[in-house]
Amino acid sequence: MSFVVYNPTSGPTAEKMGMAPRIENLQNSVLGVIDNGKTNSDTVLNRIVSNLAERYSLEDVVTVKKHSASHAIKDDAARMLAQKCDFVLAGIGD
Secondary structure, eight states, X not given: OOOOOOOTTSOOOOOOOOOOOOOSOOTTOEEEEEEOOXXXXXXXXXXXXXXXXXXXXXXXXXXXXXXXXXXXXXXXHHHHHHHHOSEEEEEOOO
């Protein structure tokens, strides 16, 4: 019998990241929405989107629905949101 042992003591590999700059005006912007798929998350997010669209005359809304609340969105979806959207709303929790 043999065992494979992994050494978990190596340093972190993630790059240091900062927050994105805050946009000054939402008027006529493109909103990205990440729906985590939890029960009623679409209901809550749709209400928020409706309110934002009415208040700021959003140009477009791009929605991505996660496969599962416990997983991140896929890399290609994240890149698409970053390219197309001025700001992103993610949610919603329990």
